[in-house]
Amino acid sequence: MTMLLIAAERCTGCRMCELACPLVHEKAFNPEKSRIWIEFQGMPELYYPNACRSCGKPPCADACPTTPKSIYRDERVGGGMKILEDVCIRCGRCIEACPFAAIDWHPAKNMPLVCDVCDGDPECVKYCSPQALIVGGKTTLAAERRRDFGRVQIEKVKEKFSK
Amino acid sequence: MWTYGGYAGRILRLDMTNWKSSTTPLTKEMARLFLGGNGFGAKILYDEVKPGIDPLGPENKYVFAAGPIQGTMVPTAGRSGVFTKSPLTGYFFDAYGGGSFGPEMKYAGYDAIVVEGRSEKPAYVKVFDDNVEFKDASHIWGKSTYETQEILRKDLAEPKAQIACIGPAGERLVRFACTIWGARAAGRGGNGAVLGSKRFKAIVVRGTKDVEVPDVEEFLRVVSDQYNRIKANPGTGKALPTLGTPGVTTTNNQLGILGTRNWQSEVFEEVEKISGEAMRSRLVVRDKGCMACPIYCTKLTYVKTGPYAGTFDEGPEYETIFAFGSNCGVASLEMIARADRMSDELGVDTISAGAVISFAMECYEKGILSKQETDGLDLRFGNDAALIQLLEKIGRREGIGDLLAEGAARAAAKIGKGSELYAVTIKGLENAGHSPRGMKGYCLGMATGTRGGSHQDARPTAERIGKSDRKILEGKPEYAVGTQSATTIQDSMCVCRMTEGIYGLMEITNEHLNIVNVVTGMNLTLPELVDISDRIWNLERSFNCREGHRREHDVQAKRFMKEPIPEGPSKGMYMPPEELEMLKDKYYDLRGWDKKTGIPTKETLQRLGLTQQAKDLYK
Amino acid sequence: MGRVKVKFFAHLRQAAGTNEADIEIREGETVEELIKTLTERFGAEFESRIKDPTTGAFAPFLIMVGREEISTVRGDLKHRLSDGDVVSLLEPVGGG
Numbered sequence: 001m002t003m004l005l006i007a008a009e010r011c012t013g014c015r016m017c018e019l020a021c022p023l024v025h026e027k028a029f030n031p032e033k034s035r036i037w038i039e040f041q042g043m044p045e046l047y048y049p050n051a052c053r054s055c056g057k058p059p060c061a062d063a064c065p066t067t068p069k070s071i072y073r074d075e076r077v078g079g080g081m082k083i084l085e086d087v088c089i090r091c092g093r094c095i096e097a098c099p100f101a102a103i104d105w106h107p108a109k110n111m112p113l114v115c116d117v118c119d120g121d122p123e124c125v126k127y128c129s130p131q132a133l134i135v136g137g138k139t140t141l142a143a144e145r146r147r148d149f150g151r152v153q154i155e156k157v158k159e160k161f162s163k
Numbered sequence: 164m165w166t167y168g169g170y171a172g173r174i175l176r177l178d179m180t181n182w183k184s185s186t187t188p189l190t191k192e193m194a195r196l197f198l199g200g201n202g203f204g205a206k207i208l209y210d211e212v213k214p215g216i217d218p219l220g221p222e223n224k225y226v227f228a229a230g231p232i233q234g235t236m237v238p239t240a241g242r243s244g245v246f247t248k249s250p251l252t253g254y255f256f257d258a259y260g261g262g263s264f265g266p267e268m269k270y271a272g273y274d275a276i277v278v279e280g281r282s283e284k285p286a287y288v289k290v291f292d293d294n295v296e297f298k299d300a301s302h303i304w305g306k307s308t309y310e311t312q313e314i315l316r317k318d319l320a321e322p323k324a325q326i327a328c329i330g331p332a333g334e335r336l337v338r339f340a341c342t343i344w345g346a347r348a349a350g351r352g353g354n355g356a357v358l359g360s361k362r363f364k365a366i367v368v369r370g371t372k373d374v375e376v377p378d379v380e381e382f383l384r385v386v387s388d389q390y391n392r393i394k395a396n397p398g399t400g401k402a403l404p405t406l407g408t409p410g411v412t413t414t415n416n417q418l419g420i421l422g423t424r425n426w427q428s429e430v431f432e433e434v435e436k437i438s439g440e441a442m443r444s445r446l447v448v449r450d451k452g453c454m455a456c457p458i459y460c461t462k463l464t465y466v467k468t469g470p471y472a473g474t475f476d477e478g479p480e481y482e483t484i485f486a487f488g489s490n491c492g493v494a495s496l497e498m499i500a501r502a503d504r505m506s507d508e509l510g511v512d513t514i515s516a517g518a519v520i521s522f523a524m525e526c527y528e529k530g531i532l533s534k535q536e537t538d539g540l541d542l543r544f545g546n547d548a549a550l551i552q553l554l555e556k557i558g559r560r561e562g563i564g565d566l567l568a569e570g571a572a573r574a575a576a577k578i579g580k581g582s583e584l585y586a587v588t589i590k591g592l593e594n595a596g597h598s599p600r601g602m603k604g605y606c607l608g609m610a611t612g613t614r615g616g617s618h619q620d621a622r623p624t625a626e627r628i629g630k631s632d633r634k635i636l637e638g639k640p641e642y643a644v645g646t647q648s649a650t651t652i653q654d655s656m657c658v659c660r661m662t663e664g665i666y667g668l669m670e671i672t673n674e675h676l677n678i679v680n681v682v683t684g685m686n687l688t689l690p691e692l693v694d695i696s697d698r699i700w701n702l703e704r705s706f707n708c709r710e711g712h713r714r715e716h717d718v719q720a721k722r723f724m725k726e727p728i729p730e731g732p733s734k735g736m737y738m739p740p741e742e743l744e745m746l747k748d749k750y751y752d753l754r755g756w757d758k759k760t761g762i763p764t765k766e767t768l769q770r771l772g773l774t775q776q777a778k779d780l781y782k
Numbered sequence: 783m784g785r786v787k788v789k790f791f792a793h794l795r796q797a798a799g800t801n802e803a804d805i806e807i808r809e810g811e812t813v814e815e816l817i818k819t820l821t822e823r824f825g826a827e828f829e830s831r832i833k834d835p836t837t838g839a840f841a842p843f844l845i846m847v848g849r850e851e852i853s854t855v856r857g858d859l860k861h862r863l864s865d866g867d868v869v870s871l872l873e874p875v876g877g878g
Contacts, residue, residue, distance in 0.1 A: 012459040014452030015263065019236035023383070028373035029235050030270065041322070043309035044346040044463060044477035046449075107371065127236065127390060129404075129457035130450065158799075397841035398875040401831045402793050410792040414873040417791060417846065440795055628842040628874065629853025664842070664875070732849050 001137030002120045003054035003079035004036070007144055010132035013038055013047035017124035017133060024123045032107055035115040036124055036133075049132060052102045052115035054079035060114075063097035065089070071112060078137070080117030088112065166191050167683040168376040169231030170199070174207075175273045175295065177288055179361045180221065180280030182297035184288075189274050195685065196772065198695050199230030201257050201654035203275050204246025205702045208255060209776070211277075214709045218250040218353070219336055219360040221281035227268060227327065227366075228276075230657040231683050234269035234374030237386055238393055239659035241266060241454030248710075249352040250338045251515070251570050252591040252615055255706040256352035259619075261453030261461075261659060264344040267325035270370025278363055287328075287365040289319065292372060300364035305331060307508035308343040315367050328365035329355040330510025332558040336360060337568040339515035339593070343507055346477035347453065350512040351617060352592065353570075377684035385681040389665065389674070390457060398664050399458050404450065407460040408481035409439030411627075416489075418627070419731030420601035422594075423489045424544045425521035426587050426722055429598055430731035433494035437484050442496055451477065458661050464500050470548070471497040479503035479513070482618075485596030486517025491524060492544030502554055509558030515570065518593030520553055522571040523563070525585045531578060538562040587720040590615030597623035599723045601733040602633040604642030607746045611643060611717045613703040619660065622646040625668040636742065640749035645669040651696040671696055698771040701763045704756070705776040714761030717747060783809060784865025788820065792873035797828040807863050813845055813852060814859040816869065832874055841874035 015038055018031040026033050036051035054073065058081065061069045070088035074080045081103075094112050095103045104113040115122075117135075125133045134144055165172035176185045197206045204226045216222040226246040233240050243265025249256035268276065271292050285300040303311045308330040315326055325344060333340035333355030340355030341348045358364075376382045394400045402410055415421040416434040423431040435441060446466060452459035466474040479487075479499050487493060487502040506513045520542075526532040527542035534541065538556070540549045540563075556564030566574050571593050575586035587594045589609055595618035599606035608621015621643050626633035631642050649667060652675050653660065666674045676692050679685065687695075704712075718724065719738050727737040751758045755767030768777040789802045798820075805819060821829040832841055832854075840854035847869050852861055854874075863869070 012450050012452040014241075014456050014459065015454045016236055016457065019455060023236065023379060026373075027379050028375050030371070030373045032270075032371045043313055044475065046463075047451075126387065127457070129394065129452065129459060391836075395834050395836040397831050397834060402873055402875040405793040405796060410873050410875060413791045414844075417789075417870055417872060418844070418851075439792060443796075624875075627844070628855070628872075629844045629851060629857060630842055630855050632856075633851075732846075 001078040002117050002135060003137060004051055004115055004117050004122050004125070005134040005136060005141040006049050006051060007132050007134060007141065007148065008049055010130045011038065011047060011049040012130050013040065014129065016127040016129065020123045020127050024118060035104065035113055050100065050102055052081055053100055054117070059097045059099060060094035060103060063093045065091065065093060074116060077117060077120035081114045082116055083112055085111060164375040164377065167194055167685055169235060169374065169682040170194060171269050171272045171274050173273050175276045175290065177276065177278050178280050179278060179282040179286065179363055182282065182286065184295040196695065197699060198655040199274065200228050200244045200657035201651060202695065202699045203228040204244060204257055205255060205699050205706065207275065207277060208246055208248065209702055209706050212248055218248045218253065219356060223248050223357055225278040225354065225357050226275055229265040229269055229274055230655055232656050232658065232678065233265040235376060235682060236455050237678055237682060238390055239456045239662050241456055242657045242659045243268065244654060244657055245342055245349040245354050247354050247357045250356050251353045253710055254590060254712060255613055255703045256354065257654060258349040258351045258354055259654060259657060260344060260347040260349040262345040262347040263454040264325045264327055264368065266454050267368045267370050269374050270372050271368050272370060272372050278358070278361060281360065282362040285362045285364050287315065287367065289367045291369045303364055304334065307331065308510050309508050311365055315365060319367060321369050324367045324369040326365055326367050329358045330508055332509045332511045333359035335560045337511055337558065337560060338570045339512045340510050341512045343510055346507055348507060348512065351514065352614065355510050376682055382681050385677055393457055393662065393665055396664060399661060403458045403460040403661055406439035406443055407462045409442050409484055411481050412484055413438045413440065418601065419728065419733035420598035421489050422485055422596055422598065424492045425490060425525040425585060428730060429601060429728050429733060431489035434489065436494040437488040437496050437499065446496060446500060456659065460661055466497045466500055469497050471501040474501045474504055476500040476504040482596045483513040486514050487550065490517055490521045491550055493547045493550060495547050498547040498551065502551060505554055511558050514595050515593040516554060516557060518587060519557065519567040519571045519574065520550055522574065522585050523553065523567055526578065526582050531580045531582050536563060584721050587722055588616050589720055590716060592616035594720055599719055600728050600737045602626040603636055604631055604639040606719060606738050607639050607743065607750060608643035608646055610719045610743060611747065611750055612647065613707060620647050620650055622650060622663065622668065624663060630668060634736065636746060640746055640753055642669065643750055644753045647700060648693065648696045651699050652692065655699060694771060698773065701767060701771055701773060702776065704763055705773065705780060708762045708780055714759065717761060719743060786816065786863055786867045786869050789868065789870040791871060794831055794871050797831050798824045811863050812860045813847065813863065816863060843874035844872045846870040846872065
């Protein structure tokens with residue numbers, strides 16, 4: 001399984017992912033062409049990272065009206081979505097269908113823009129300093145989040161006997 | 164890609180008088196000779212700002228500038244600078260901030276934006292790629308920097324826009340008002356007052372263009388190597404991510420070099436209450452990184468209980484903890500967080516604001532300012548409630564705040580009665596929170612620096628970690644030159660100071676060179692990069708000398724040349740004037756400056772290609 | 783035989799789980815040996831905060847023995863400790 005997984009509570013909002021992604025896909029720095037995003041809101045700004053969840057039963061593909069489906073899960077690497085550029089009718093139904101708002105639109109190609117896990121070796125993960133981005137299967141994410149949760153609980157116990 | 168990688172290739176000009184914009188191409192020569200950021204700021208200001216003009220008049224200019232790395236994923240590329248003639252010092256001044264503003268400017272297609280003239284009514288400027296519009300700002304004039312950003316983002320329906328703006332302090336020409344983008348400040352030197360004088364409330368930038376580098380593979384090889392070293396380094400990989408800059412508070416106190424009660428002491432007995440460790444356990448709710456930064460030294464804090472409950476702040480940083488904490492005798496991190504947030508919203512520099520307050524507190528305790536003169540505020544050291552009230556008055560120029568808004572040096576000149584000793588400033592700029600008395604090389608580097616009381620020209624770090632013995636004079640002229648050279652290149656690239664341990668603390672290194680070359684493809688040599696740094700430093704110096712700066716102005720704050728540190732591990736240390744003068748002789752020699760006048764020699768200027776400057780200074 | 787008091791600062795406190803510790807020393811023990819004892823006692827996380835794990839090199843920082851300042855990059859790590867010394871490990875950081 002090579003999914004891109006996000007432990008959102010670790011994210012520091014540095015946007016390194018928004019830079020690495022277009023660099024490997026488009027050979028240029030431009031967050032407009034990124035397939036992963038950090039949403040900022042409020043003052044001081046808070047942030048939330050977002051990207052394709054590599055759904056096992058992807059609603060975007062279900063919603064795609066073409067035959068064959070022009071958006072499909074890349075089963076060779078077990079994660080990420082691929083686009084059949086010459087089949088896609090550019091209707092944007094996949095954007096509507098994604099429950100995580102994790103599909104964008106390529107401003108130059110006029111085509112859905114979605115994470116393809118760099119064909120199995122996602123570049124953004126290598127530059128995620130707080131390790132909010134993880135590669136693996138859903139069990140990997142579960143284990144990482146459980147570790148964070150456990151650490152917090154153990155800290156609470158420690159605090160009790162330090163006082 | 165433009166001639167070189169990294170650059171956008173254009174400079175935008177905003178004529179505030181006529182609400183007209185224009186663009187000029189960046190020349191290949193300018194990129195090669197001045198690199199970016201600091202270099203571009205110095206070049207534009209020297210060429211375009213006539214000597215003797217009022218910094219708060221329409222003839223002054225204000226420059227936003229990025230370096231070649233902004234917009235790329237070189238670590239800490241979120242940073243960018245602003246440049247103007249300072250209303251505090253009257254000299255060239257550069258200030259920098261993180262966040263995402265600089266990169267967005269590059270995506271919009273500009274390496275620099277020059278603000279000129281003066282608008283008749285309050286205005287803001289909207290820059291969306293090539294589309295530039297001037298707009299009426301009357302609905303946001305008077306609003307805080309946070310409100311301003313929220314309103315403009317909503318009005319323009321552009322949540323991703325980056326907005327640089329001023330607050331009420333900039334509008335009221337507080338001489339240490341700053342520029343704010345996000346919750347980051349280009350803090351020092353009063354650049355916010357310059358924008359205020361131009362009635363320039365804000366600039367909203369949104370860009371959708373590419374920033375390119377010549378060889379993506381090679382770029383990733385060099386950058387991933389540096390990234391991995393940043394992560395493995397205990398300073399950048401552990402210390403700063405854990406505690407941020409406040410981590411240094413207890414270290415400085417342990418060395419006896421933490422400015423306390425307006426530098427009357429350098430040991431703060433309640434330091435544990437304002438430490439980075441205390442902040443982490445009591446207030447920190449989240450770590451935050453500026454754009455492209457793996458170090459995430461920013462700490463988001465929230466105050467849950469007590470009189471400052473409800474304060475949500477980005478920071479405070481070490482400098483702010485020093486300025487409002489130990490140096491004002493206040494042991495409440497909660498108040499420091501509130502004062503930090505207030506300063507950001509008013510748009511004032513926390514270092515100078517803290518320093519004028521500690522100055523006023525000492526005047527008050529010594530009987531120079533009466534309670535009547537302080538509008539009834541009991542300005543004893545440690546009175547946190549009075550500090551908060553005074554900060555608000557300064558930001559709005561109300562009552563005694565109007566006098567203090569002029570900065571400590573001007574306020575002391577007006578108050579007299581020996582208060583000049585308590586104005587801890589260099590060249591009119593309030594001293595930052597590192598000890599010139601306790602670190603000899605940093606002390607000399609500040610005195611000879613372009614900005615004066617700044618910790619960003621010469622650096623304290625190498626002395627604080629013992630790479631250079633902080634207590635001895637030997638080697639300190641070289642230390643001052645070396646650290647100043649490194650910061651000049653860092654500020655021109657522009658990378659953040661947090662990486663200085665990676666790039667090299669005391670000189671320009673191959674690390675600087677490799678990053679510059681892999682981004683730009685200029686294929687510079689190390690001596691060429693050193694020349695760029697020297698050229699920029701001498702250009703700044705020429706700007707200042709053209710304004711009348713001479714050797715006698717390269718001095719430390721009076722207190723540091725007169726009073727030894729009275730207690731603690733650094734007891735007895737100070738910088739007697741005769742020692743400083745001796746160090747300056749050697750420093751000028753190393754710099755190629757005239758020892759009598761402090762002006763760069765004709766030969767030095769000509770060697771660096773600064774022929775116009777040679778003509779101007781040797782008429 | 784003797785004892786020294788070790789004081790930790792900044793993020794070293796978090797890794798050590800304490801602000802200070804009493805450590806037993808051998809006759810003529812050096813600062814370098816004391817650091818080794820500390821890293822053994824407080825573990826890998828502590829060690830990664832004073833040494834670069836990829837190179838094994840010390841981060842540059844000051845160790846105070848009483849009022850004497852010993853730098854990890856320039857100072858005398860063979861400095862011998864005496865019974866009753868107070869040793870402070872300051873923050874290894876560039877920037878600020």
